[in-house]
Amino acid sequence: MEIRYWEPHVETADRKTIEKVQLKRLKYMIEYTYRRSPYYGRKFREAGLHPTDVKSLRDIGKFPFTTKDDVRGYGYPAGGDFLCVPREEVVCWHMSSGTTGTPIISGYTRHDYDTWMNLAARSYVTAGVKPGDVVMNLYGYGLFTGGLGLHESAFLVGATVIPWGTGRTQALIKSLVDFKVTVMTGTPSYQYYIASLVKDMNLDVEKELNLRVTMPGAEMWTEKMRQRIEEWLGLKAKGGGSRDIYGASELCGPGAGQECIYEKGFHFWIDHFLLEIVDPKTGEPVEAGEEGEMVFTHLVKEATPLVRYRLGDITVLDEEPCECGRMAFPRCLRVRARVDDVIHYKGIKILPSTIQEIILRHKEIIEYQVVVDKTKLPYEFIIRIEVPKSEESSLLIRRILNEFKNSLFIEPQIEVVEPGTLPRFEGKSRRVVVKEG
Numbered sequence: 001m002e003i004r005y006w007e008p009h010v011e012t013a014d015r016k017t018i019e020k021v022q023l024k025r026l027k028y029m030i031e032y033t034y035r036r037s038p039y040y041g042r043k044f045r046e047a048g049l050h051p052t053d054v055k056s057l058r059d060i061g062k063f064p065f066t067t068k069d070d071v072r073g074y075g076y077p078a079g080g081d082f083l084c085v086p087r088e089e090v091v092c093w094h095m096s097s098g099t100t101g102t103p104i105i106s107g108y109t110r111h112d113y114d115t116w117m118n119l120a121a122r123s124y125v126t127a128g129v130k131p132g133d134v135v136m137n138l139y140g141y142g143l144f145t146g147g148l149g150l151h152e153s154a155f156l157v158g159a160t161v162i163p164w165g166t167g168r169t170q171a172l173i174k175s176l177v178d179f180k181v182t183v184m185t186g187t188p189s190y191q192y193y194i195a196s197l198v199k200d201m202n203l204d205v206e207k208e209l210n211l212r213v214t215m216p217g218a219e220m221w222t223e224k225m226r227q228r229i230e231e232w233l234g235l236k237a238k239g240g241g242s243r244d245i246y247g248a249s250e251l252c253g254p255g256a257g258q259e260c261i262y263e264k265g266f267h268f269w270i271d272h273f274l275l276e277i278v279d280p281k282t283g284e285p286v287e288a289g290e291e292g293e294m295v296f297t298h299l300v301k302e303a304t305p306l307v308r309y310r311l312g313d314i315t316v317l318d319e320e321p322c323e324c325g326r327m328a329f330p331r332c333l334r335v336r337a338r339v340d341d342v343i344h345y346k347g348i349k350i351l352p353s354t355i356q357e358i359i360l361r362h363k364e365i366i367e368y369q370v371v372v373d374k375t376k377l378p379y380e381f382i383i384r385i386e387v388p389k390s391e392e393s394s395l396l397i398r399r400i401l402n403e404f405k406n407s408l409f410i411e412p413q414i415e416v417v418e419p420g421t422l423p424r425f426e427g428k429s430r431r432v433v434v435k436e437g
């Protein structure tokens with residue numbers, strides 16, 4: 001496979017070189033936030049900390065965490081106490097898609113914006129995107145960073161972008177064919193939906209569809225879902241695949257990490273974000289190779305940098321060298337869940353990704369929905385599955401129940417519903433519905 005780089009000198013540097021860059025940037029960032037951010041100035045002083053306390057990368061552990069609530073409480077509006085530059089230097093604002101309450105604000109200076117576009121371009125190239133590619137951008141354009149983040153950065157790479165956003169899915173599929181689209185972004189759920197429609201059209205995907213690479217992001221997905229997207233769109237036959245892009249508006253937007261052509265978890269761009277993996281309960285670092293919560297410190301950000309920010313994403317880090325040569329950049333073995341998304345049921349913590357792995361193992365099932373009803377006593381745990389009428393469902397239900405018992409020690413109610421009756425998703429999915437009592 002052909003390996004291409006956007007910034008070869010950075011991407012192929014060894015870990016020692018990158019760590020030197022990290023330490024230099026970290027010292028600068030702590031000093032910068034201490035002097036310029038009213039929030040961090042106060043917070044560091046209260047904790048008796050001074051920028052000179054940073055002598056090694058490990059010293060970041062002395063600093064307090066920043067939570068989403070901190071950013072909501074002190075960063076709204078217009079960056080609030082997190083803003084480190086005069087307001088006039090902010091060229092744009094983005095906001096989190098937070099469903100309730102105060103949004104989380106991220107400001108960008110011109111330099112922040114250019115840095116972001118550069119990282120998104122690095123991510124495109126890492127995913128296998130080349131000059132001449134045609135990108136169908138299926139992230140929403142607006143306050144959410146997905147759409148704009150993968151728009152201008154595509155120009156940098158030399159690709160053409162179609163700013164579709166979401167919706168009008170039948171017309172979208174026609175455009176994939178008519179415009180000879182080679183790359184598709186968007187949430188995994190939306191890509192999955194499109195792929196399932198393409199499958200039902202009986203298109204000769206290897207001949208009639210030019211799609212080679214998809215870049216799912218902005219929500220949890222699983223290996224099983226990847227396999228289906230790749231197969232139904234015929235990506236592998238064209239030397240491509242479905243490759244995870246990672247990001248969050250608080251970090252920069254999409255492009256904080258990207259899976260390479262070997263598809264073994266996304267490389268995290270640690271030259272821009274210092275990454276720690278901590279135990280979500282204790283906040284202490286986990287042992288190498290153990291699952292934990294990602295904690296970020298901006299190393300390159302002017303407007304609203306964050307120190308030890310807890311986004312809540314749970315992952316496992318793989319430090320094994322990757323065949324693509326990006327040795328210094330560890331791979332995150334997929335974001336398994338956001339801490340807030342973990343389902344608590346009868347004292348057991350259930351990751352939505354584990355449910356998806358179990359369900360999509362069965363090729364008869366096209367779509368599913370999980371309903372946890374805590375208004376009922378005892379709590380109800382229902383899994384609705386769409387199965388074609390022709391399939392024998394009682395055997396399938398028994399098999400699924402066994403798998404849930406064996407791997408999660410729970411026995412959900414399984415309901416079989418008609419194909420096409422469960423919701424499909426053009427943005428982020430809502431396959432898990434929790435009704436609180």
Ligand SMILES: [Zn+2]
Nearest residue numbers: 260322324326
């Ligand atoms: Zn790699």
